[in-house]
Every structure is written in structure tokens, then in C-alpha cells.
Amino acid sequence: MPGMDWFGDEERREVNEVLETGCLFRYNHDALRQGRWKAREFEAEVRRFTGAPFAHAVSSGSTAVAAAMAASGLGFGDEVIVPPFTYIATIEGVLLGGGLPVFAEVDDNLCLTAESIEKALTPNTKAVMLVHMCGAAADMDSILALCERRNLVLVEDAGQALGAFYKGQSVGLFGVAGAYSFDFFKIATAGEGGVCVTNREDVYHLLHQFSDHGHDHIGDNRGMEQHPILGTNFRLSELHAAVGLVQMRRIEQVRDRKRSAKQALKDRLQAEVPGLGFRPMPDAAGDSGTFLNLFLPDAAAASRAAAELGSRGAGVNYWYTNMYHFINQWDHLKNLRSPFKMAIHHLGAPQDYNALELPQSQHSIGRLISLGIRTNWTDTQIDELGATMVDVLRKHC
Numbered sequence: 001m002p003g004m005d006w007f008g009d010e011e012r013r014e015v016n017e018v019l020e021t022g023c024l025f026r027y028n029h030d031a032l033r034q035g036r037w038k039a040r041e042f043e044a045e046v047r048r049f050t051g052a053p054f055a056h057a058v059s060s061g062s063t064a065v066a067a068a069m070a071a072s073g074l075g076f077g078d079e080v081i082v083p084p085f086t087y088i089a090t091i092e093g094v095l096l097g098g099g100l101p102v103f104a105e106v107d108d109n110l111c112l113t114a115e116s117i118e119k120a121l122t123p124n125t126k127a128v129m130l131v132h133m134c135g136a137a138a139d140m141d142s143i144l145a146l147c148e149r150r151n152l153v154l155v156e157d158a159g160q161a162l163g164a165f166y167k168g169q170s171v172g173l174f175g176v177a178g179a180y181s182f183d184f185f186k187i188a189t190a191g192e193g194g195v196c197v198t199n200r201e202d203v204y205h206l207l208h209q210f211s212d213h214g215h216d217h218i219g220d221n222r223g224m225e226q227h228p229i230l231g232t233n234f235r236l237s238e239l240h241a242a243v244g245l246v247q248m249r250r251i252e253q254v255r256d257r258k259r260s261a262k263q264a265l266k267d268r269l270q271a272e273v274p275g276l277g278f279r280p281m282p283d284a285a286g287d288s289g290t291f292l293n294l295f296l297p298d299a300a301a302a303s304r305a306a307a308e309l310g311s312r313g314a315g316v317n318y319w320y321t322n323m324y325h326f327i328n329q330w331d332h333l334k335n336l337r338s339p340f341k342m343a344i345h346h347l348g349a350p351q352d353y354n355a356l357e358l359p360q361s362q363h364s365i366g367r368l369i370s371l372g373i374r375t376n377w378t379d380t381q382i383d384e385l386g387a388t389m390v391d392v393l394r395k396h397c
């Protein structure tokens with residue numbers, strides 16, 4: 001998965017262009033920068049690839065989620081439906097913005113569903129923070145219909161799903177605002193970085209203003225810019241943008257390689273491992289190809305298979321027990337441990353996070369193992385990996 005699989009001279013050249021000018025900052029210093037605007041070019045590449053009318057680069061996927069929340073008008077006391085399977089950044093984004101996370105189930109597509117969202121609705125539900133997990137889209141038709149019917153604000157955390165499309169439309173562009181991550185683990189990296197996208201010009205202005213202390217970015221006299229709103233500093237440096245820009249230029253090639261390696265492995269496992277399950281994607285053609293998601297018969301089998309694959313050099317993610325991605329390990333959230341009082345401490349949690357019952361999510365994520373698809377595998381390596389996986393998975397299915 002990491003963008004680091006394919007990294008080299010082009011990235012170095014773009015970074016050097018920034019270093020040559022000494023202008024490491026995305027705003028102003030027009031004379032110093034000699035016409036080099038890497039963050040702007042990075043955003044243009046994201047717009048080109050996703051089809052987003054507006055894109056704004058920020059310092060991380062986490063700050064992209066926080067900016068998307070803010071620009072969607074979500075804040076103090078707003079109940080926001082979230083999944084229990086995501087990176088914790090999603091939940092932190094809601095909490096830090098003053099929101100109150102309400103957990104709903106994910107299913108074998110690893111995302112919230114219209115049905116699970118509907119079941120979790122209360123009279124106070126304001127929004128859905130939809131996460132397109134593990135490189136592919138949620139079931140958008142039904143979720144959009146529900147949001148429309150129940151007047152819910154839709155925000156998308158597409159942190160793990162840049163490169164995924166649903167019926168021809170990039171994830172991140174279905175709601176008011178969407179967020180991508182460019183950390184080390186993603187299909188494209190900037191070292192650290194994130195990008196917010198939106199279809200709406202008014203939301204775009206809130207995104208870039210909020211991410212830079214409310215500055216309106218009009219004119220070239222930084223000291224005299226207006227600041228119509230309060231905000232903070234989520235700015236991306238030109239050095240990071242230079243890397244992200246190059247990675248975006250080649251994202252189609254990266255995605256094609258991932259898709260073909262994934263397809264080869266999937267075809268083989270489907271033919272040779274009876275009883276193995278695969279992620280049922282609502283639009284398989286739009287899959288980014290970053291993960292091959294497999295289901296074992298039960299959690300014990302998945303845990304054993306993950307351990308054995310790891311020991312045979314075919315490491316997979318077993319999210320169910322890792323510290324980051326599944327609610328079972330989020331004791332800090334369950335006990336609302338933070339260094340300061342957030343809205344949730346004053347208003348109370350909308351659910352008892354220590355007594356949540358999410359049987360479908362436990363069932364889905366317990367059985368799930370995910371193989372991160374690398375861009376630099378040779379055909380021989382794919383063959384060898386396939387053989388190891390068949391050998392191991394047959395024993396556990």
C-alpha cells in the first residue's frame with residue numbers, strides 16, 4: 001500500500017526545486033518562490049484525478065477530517081454517526097470538533113450501511129462521518145438516499161480510499177466535504193499530508209480559511225489579508241506538497257499495478273481455497289486495489305491464519321486485535337481520556353461506549369484479514385505469495 005513502494009528521482013527533483021528557492025511555505029513570499037507553487041500544483045493533481053471541483057491540501061489526513069467537519073458546519077454537541085472500524089483519527093476529528101460520536105455497525109463491506117445508520121439515528125443525529133475503509137467505497141446509493149430522506153449532513157473520511165470510485169465518482173465527493181490522507185501507509189504519500197475535497201465553492205473557502213487561521217487568501221500582502229472566520233493552522237509545507245504532487249502524477253499507474261496484482265491473487269485464492277470469503281463491494285470496478293480483504297470462517301481461524309502468514313513472510317493486517325483500527329482496543333475513547341474537557345465531557349456520551357453491542361461489526365472484523373497490495377511486486381513474487389497464501393489459508397478455512 002505505501003506510496004513509498006515507488007519513490008525516487010522525480011520526488012527528489014521536485015523537493016530540490018523547493019529547496020533551491022528556500023520558500024518552504026505555501027502562502028505568499030511571491031518574489032522568493034520564483035513561480036513555484038507546489039501545494040497549488042498538488043491540489044490541481046488531486047482535482048484532475050478525482051474530478052473534484054475544489055481541493056485543499058492540509059498537514060495530515062487527521063486535520064483533513066477535522067477541517068471537513070468544521071467546514072460542514074458540525075461542532076458543539078452535534079451527534080455524528082461513525083463506524084467502529086476505522087483509524088481512530090475519524091473519531092478524534094468528531095470529538096475535537098465538539099461533536100458526539102454515535103457508533104453504528106459495519107458489515108462485510110467494512111463500512112457503515114444505510115440500514116445500520118438508520119438503526120443508530122436519534123432525534124439529535126445531525127450527520128454521518130462515512131469512512132470508506134480499506135480502499136473501496138461504501139454503498140453510496142442507499143446511504144445518499146437515507147441522508148436525503150433524514151436530512152443528515154454527510155462527511156466522508158476517505159483517508160484509506162483515494163483511488164476508489166463508486167459508479168464513476170471518486171469517494172470524497174458524495175457529501176459536503178471529503179478527506180484523504182497522504183501518510184506513509186497510503187496509496188500516495190507526501191510524507192505527511194492530507195487533502196480535503198468538495199463540490200461546493202462556499203465549503204472550499206471555509207476549508208482553506210479554517211486551515212489557516214481564517215485568512216481569506218486574497219491578494220499578496222499576507223499582513224493585510226482579511227480573516228472572516230476563526231480557524232487554526234493545518235497548513236501543508238511546500239516540501240511535503242512537492243512529494244505528494246509527484247505521487248499524484250503517477251497514481252493511475254500505481255492503481256493499475258495494484259489492481260492487477262490483487263486480481264491475480266484473488267483469482268488464485270478463489271480457485272484454490274474453498275470456504276474463503278471475499279469483500280462484497282457495491283462497485284468492484286471502482287476498487288482502488290490497495291487491499292485484498294479476505295474472510296475466514298471465524299475469528300479464531302482468522303487470528304491463526306494471520307499469525308501463520310506473518311511467520312511465513314506473507315504479513316497481513318488482522319485489524320480486530322491491532323491497537324489502532326477497531327473499537328475493542330479503544331480504551332482511551334471508551335473512558336474518554338483526554339488532557340482537557342471536550343464537549344462530550346460536558347454533555348455526556350450519547351451511548352455507553354463500554355457497553356456497546358455491535359455484533360455484526362464483531363462478526364465482520366473478527367473474520368477479516370487484509371493483505372496490503374504492493375506496487376513493486378514482480379510476477380514471481382506474486383506467484384510465490386499466492387502459493388504461500390493457498391497453503392496457509394487452506395488449513396484455516
Ligand SMILES: Cc1ncc(COP(=O)(O)O)c(C=O)c1O
Pocket residue numbers: 060061062063065086087089090131157158159160181182183185192193194
Ligand atoms: C480512515 C482514516 N482516516 C484518517 C486517517 C488519518 O490520516 P493521517 O495519518 O494522515 O493523519 C487515517 C490514517 O491511517 C485513516 O486510515
